[in-house]
Amino acid sequence: MKLYIFGVFICLIFSCNKGDKRIELKNLNVPEELIVYNKKDSLDLIRANSEPFKIYTSIDVSCATCILELSEWREFVKHLKNSKVSLIPICHSQDNFEMLKYLFENGEIEPTGLLLILDEKNEFINLNKNLLDEKKRITVLVNSQNKILLEGNPLEDKNLMNKYTTLINNRN
Amino acid sequence: MRYFYFILLFIFVLNCKSNNSFTDESSKFFDFPASEKLELSFLNEIFEISVDGLLNYKDSLLLIRNAANTSKFHFTAFDLNKDTTEFDILQAGRQDNQSLTFLSYGIHNDKLWVYDIVKNKIITSDIEGDKTEDGLLDKTISTFYYGIQPLSDTTFLGIGDYDSNYRAAIVDTRTDKIVKQLDSYPKNMSRGYKMAYESFLYLKPTRDKAVLAARFTDRVQILDLETENSLVLNGPDNFEPNVEFMIGNDGKEISYSNEQSKYAFVKGVTTNNFIYLLYSGNYQNGPNRHYGKIIYVYSWEGKPLKKLLLPDYILDFIITSDDSAIYTFNPNNRFLEYSKLNL
Numbered sequence: 019m020k021l022y023i024f025g026v027f028i029c030l031i032f033s034c035n036k037g038d039k040r041i042e043l044k045n046l047n048v049p050e051e052l053i054v055y056n057k058k059d060s061l062d063l064i065r066a067n068s069e070p071f072k073i074y075t076s077i078d079v080s081c082a083t084c085i086l087e088l089s090e091w092r093e094f095v096k097h098l099k100n101s102k103v104s105l106i107p108i109c110h111s112q113d114n115f116e117m118l119k120y121l122f123e124n125g126e127i128e129p130t131g132l133l134l135i136l137d138e139k140n141e142f143i144n145l146n147k148n149l150l151d152e153k154k155r156i157t158v159l160v161n162s163q164n165k166i167l168l169e170g171n172p173l174e175d176k177n178l179m180n181k182y183t184t185l186i187n188n189r190n
Numbered sequence: 191m192r193y194f195y196f197i198l199l200f201i202f203v204l205n206c207k208s209n210n211s212f213t214d215e216s217s218k219f220f221d222f223p224a225s226e227k228l229e230l231s232f233l234n235e236i237f238e239i240s241v242d243g244l245l246n247y248k249d250s251l252l253l254i255r256n257a258a259n260t261s262k263f264h265f266t267a268f269d270l271n272k273d274t275t276e277f278d279i280l281q282a283g284r285q286d287n288q289s290l291t292f293l294s295y296g297i298h299n300d301k302l303w304v305y306d307i308v309k310n311k312i313i314t315s316d317i318e319g320d321k322t323e324d325g326l327l328d329k330t331i332s333t334f335y336y337g338i339q340p341l342s343d344t345t346f347l348g349i350g351d352y353d354s355n356y357r358a359a360i361v362d363t364r365t366d367k368i369v370k371q372l373d374s375y376p377k378n379m380s381r382g383y384k385m386a387y388e389s390f391l392y393l394k395p396t397r398d399k400a401v402l403a404a405r406f407t408d409r410v411q412i413l414d415l416e417t418e419n420s421l422v423l424n425g426p427d428n429f430e431p432n433v434e435f436m437i438g439n440d441g442k443e444i445s446y447s448n449e450q451s452k453y454a455f456v457k458g459v460t461t462n463n464f465i466y467l468l469y470s471g472n473y474q475n476g477p478n479r480h481y482g483k484i485i486y487v488y489s490w491e492g493k494p495l496k497k498l499l500l501p502d503y504i505l506d507f508i509i510t511s512d513d514s515a516i517y518t519f520n521p522n523n524r525f526l527e528y529s530k531l532n533l
Binding site: 117 | 284
């Protein structure tokens with residue numbers, strides 16, 4: 019009987035240890051071999067990587083309608099009160115980036131304030147498959163250590179847009 | 191009292207006109223007068239190409255459109271007599287004489303043409319062995335058209351500009367200006383509703399008539415380009431487009447298909463004698479919405495003539511210029527097949 023009570027007591031002690039309440043933030047895996055296509059007109063990638071907030075989003079730039087998202091993203095970032103956020107679109111392509119290059123060379127993509135990162139081997143998606151949404155894309159808000167703060171595309175979800183905006187604008 | 195009844199009758203008649211219906215004056219029909227089950231014979235298995243469409247070149251070459259981003263070239267020529275693929279046509283890319291992506295394409299004066307929707311221009315390519323000097327101008331087209339068909343080297347017929355009050359326009363590519371507009375939309379028809387009647391465009395080889403085959407309703411419209419007369423047929427299922435509406439990124443109303451949307455016509459071919467339209471009848475959900483097992487045949491006078499019933503779904507087909515044979519591509523088994531026709 020004493021042994022029984024002692025065993026229950028030990029179990030209670032362990033079960034009372036609730037551990038650290040903080041949720042472990044997931045890590046975003048960023049490929050090493052990414053090419054900045056528009057180096058002259060873009061923010062420096064290193065500077066972009068050191069900002070307190072970064073929005074990584076994968077874009078299929080061989081899809082004519084998907085490329086339109088670049089303008090929408092630029093508008094979204096412009097309207098954030100907190101300027102310490104970088105937009106890092108990771109572009110993948112099935113046409114060897116021909117459509118993107120054509121639009122850029124013909125001035126149909128305004129380059130100012132927009133990084134065009136080419137992921138030739140599609141590594142960004144391959145390294146982060148657990149983050150794919152139902153449209154097979156990845157959009158995340160991360161901190162300077164690439165820890166994921168929010169997942170999902172705020173351009174397509176008003177609630178998510180509010181969460182992104184609140185988190186970015188309210189953080190010092 | 192008589193006047194009172196007259197006023198009541200007048201009000202009643204006015205209210206009978208539905209504000210939500212945009213059906214224009216059309217002939218409704220409920221079945222074709224004849225049908226024929228086609229037995230297809232095997233010609234070849236196309237396993238190395240991702241097929242997205244077929245074109246007939248002089249009844250001797252089958253030009254296979256390669257699915258986007260699957261090849262360095264947009265088309266592969268298949269010799270119908272030798273039963274082999276022969277050569278590639280029109281490189282994919284951003285350089286001059288290359289094309290990025292297109293919706294409308296065809297053959298004009300023995301040249302292959304495509305309407306590149308990123309470059310906003312018509313791009314042409316010789317079909318190997320048949321070099322021609324003259325051709326369509328490759329000038330920029332500032333208005334987006336869902337479908338175009340060249341009428342001459344310097345003009346084309348365009349449909350699918352949903353900001354226009356007209357269903358079709360003839361455009362001069364030298365000036366990029368509209369020279370004629372055809373068939374006005376009903377008054378108060380919103381942009382989204384115009385888009386719900388989105389259609390494929392085909393020309394009679396003599397280029398004096400055009401046919402619009404709708405994607406989400408079994409509506410066929412034949413336009414006489416000389417008299418500007420229009421004939422509309424609805425049938426045999428007689429269903430209206432079932433789509434949703436929203437405001438697009440550019441602030442304009444658009445419509446889009448959903449699970450309840452039924453696909454009507456998916457591909458078409460014309461000869462001087464007949465209009466052939468591949469009919470789906472499938473809903474958005476499911477693997478076969480872009481394919482069909484029935485080809486509806488019409489005369490250019492607007493008569494539904496015959497149904498051709500196929501043993502399995504096909505992605506596209508061609509008809510020889512004398513209406514004597516049909517060649518089809520089955521996306522499930524990747525067979526190229528053919529049959530004689532008796533029309």
